[in-house]
Amino acid sequence: MPSNPPIEKVLEELRSGKIAGETKITMECLDAIASSTVYSNAKRPEDFEHEIAEYLALFLRERPRLILLANAARYLLNEVKQGIEKGLSVTELKKLVTLKAMDFNKSMRAAIDKIGEIGARYIEDGDVILTHGASTTVLSILAKAKEEGKSIQVLVTEARPEFQGRILAMALADLGISTTLIVDSAHYYYMKKVHKVVLGATAICPNGCIVGRVGTGAVALAAHEHRVKVYVAANTQKITAEVAFAEEASHERGDPSWVLPQEESRRLGIFVANPAYDITPPEYVSLIITERGAVPPQGVILIAKEIYGWPLVTFKAADFFEYLA
Amino acid sequence: MSEAIAEVKEVFREIMLHVLECEDELILELNDPGLKEAVRRHFENLRSQLAKVYVRKLRKEYEREIKAFSERLDVTFLPSKLIPRPPRSRDRARTWIERLSSILENYEEAIKQLRKKAS
Numbered sequence: 001m002p003s004n005p006p007i008e009k010v011l012e013e014l015r016s017g018k019i020a021g022e023t024k025i026t027m028e029c030l031d032a033i034a035s036s037t038v039y040s041n042a043k044r045p046e047d048f049e050h051e052i053a054e055y056l057a058l059f060l061r062e063r064p065r066l067i068l069l070a071n072a073a074r075y076l077l078n079e080v081k082q083g084i085e086k087g088l089s090v091t092e093l094k095k096l097v098t099l100k101a102m103d104f105n106k107s108m109r110a111a112i113d114k115i116g117e118i119g120a121r122y123i124e125d126g127d128v129i130l131t132h133g134a135s136t137t138v139l140s141i142l143a144k145a146k147e148e149g150k151s152i153q154v155l156v157t158e159a160r161p162e163f164q165g166r167i168l169a170m171a172l173a174d175l176g177i178s179t180t181l182i183v184d185s186a187h188y189y190y191m192k193k194v195h196k197v198v199l200g201a202t203a204i205c206p207n208g209c210i211v212g213r214v215g216t217g218a219v220a221l222a223a224h225e226h227r228v229k230v231y232v233a234a235n236t237q238k239i240t241a242e243v244a245f246a247e248e249a250s251h252e253r254g255d256p257s258w259v260l261p262q263e264e265s266r267r268l269g270i271f272v273a274n275p276a277y278d279i280t281p282p283e284y285v286s287l288i289i290t291e292r293g294a295v296p297p298q299g300v301i302l303i304a305k306e307i308y309g310w311p312l313v314t315f316k317a318a319d320f321f322e323y324l325a
Numbered sequence: 326m327s328e329a330i331a332e333v334k335e336v337f338r339e340i341m342l343h344v345l346e347c348e349d350e351l352i353l354e355l356n357d358p359g360l361k362e363a364v365r366r367h368f369e370n371l372r373s374q375l376a377k378v379y380v381r382k383l384r385k386e387y388e389r390e391i392k393a394f395s396e397r398l399d400v401t402f403l404p405s406k407l408i409p410r411p412p413r414s415r416d417r418a419r420t421w422i423e424r425l426s427s428i429l430e431n432y433e434e435a436i437k438q439l440r441k442k443a444s
Contacts, residue, residue, distance in 0.1 A: 171421040255433065
């Protein structure tokens with residue numbers, strides 16, 4: 001592979017942990033891809049596609065579990081492939097990659113506002129809404145509903161042990177929304193008074209399963225039992241083609257010291273478990289609100305197909321390198 | 326009350342009982358009232374020393390618990406203590422969305438940084 005300073009720089013930063021956070025990493029990788037086109041010596045469009053795929057593979061090898069990065073890669077490759085089909089030259093493809101990389105970065109920022117706009121349509125004046133933990137897309141919807149003059153009451157679970165829900169509660173209260181903070185286990189108690197449940201998601205599987213902050217499944221189940229509508233707000237960049245991701249994510253553990261200091265758990269001889277995510281089956285979800293519109297969980301696959309092409313390219317370790325070969 | 330404190334109390338109770346038993350046995354063995362008085366004074370002094378050690382130990386354990394509790398409080402009151410409210414003049418919904426987004430992106434590190442800034 002020819003030497004490519006922007007790619008090498010980001011790879012180095014990924015290895016040293018200098019850049020952190022899913023969005024930031026994805027943006028840096030896309031910027032590097034956009035700048036890398038200047039250094040490309042590819043003569044044929046297929047060589048160029050291979051080169052871009054190789055760079056993306058290098059990034060993904062460093063961060064194999066970043067859905068956003070995998071989706072950015074999937075999106076770019078799909079665009080390049082379509083460009084080749086349209087008969088674009090290498091120079092035109094270089095321009096296309098730079099433009100699409102910038103587009104993806106821009107769309108990440110714009111998605112939250114669009115979700116807020118679409119989601120607020122589902123909120124009615126006088127609604128009592130329950131949400132679990134903290135999500136920027138949920139905040140966007142509730143802030144928009146308030147801006148539209150709707151009077152709403154929001155119940156926010158704390159999301160122990162990290163208490164992320166408290167940050168959301170503080171933000172909502174600061175925006176003038178009537179907010180009640182409840183302990184996680186109280187969601188069932190309050191569900192009979194709730195009109196709608198609005199939840200965030202970490203990932204959405206093509207079959208409509210929601211990977212969310214632990215406790216999401218329990219809240220959705222309680223809502224389902226009380227015939228309360230469950231809306232999941234997430235941008236399309238959270239749709240993952242890696243079906244196995246849900247399985248893997250469900251095994252991911254948070255730092256147990258958030259629950260009990262390590263020295264104390266050792267002294268008492270207690271094993272502390274702090275699962276990070278759980279999986280909510282599509283049956284418990286009424287609608288998934290994305291920046292492209294609200295769809296039932298079963299419709300996620302159509303959105304994925306539209307953005308990332310079909311069949312969905314998976315980036316799980318061996319699969320991806322096979323694809324490259 | 327934590328187990329550590331309960332353990333300190335239990336151990337001290339046992340030591341005191343043992344000391345009292347020893348004192349009683351020794352005094353029963355002695356006939357000379359002067360000697361008896363001297364032994365009693367000696368043991369009284371010993372009990373007072375032990376009580377000092379007990380109080381010190383207990384205080385240390387309580388302090389440890391209070392420290393751990395305050396650390397938990399830092400987490401409990403995290404938003405209001407660590408995150409400032411956006412100024413009225415700005416688009417507050419946007420500011421909150423951006424702020425929440427950057428915190429959730431890398432939660433543990435963000436909390437560490439916020440705590441450092443607050444302290």
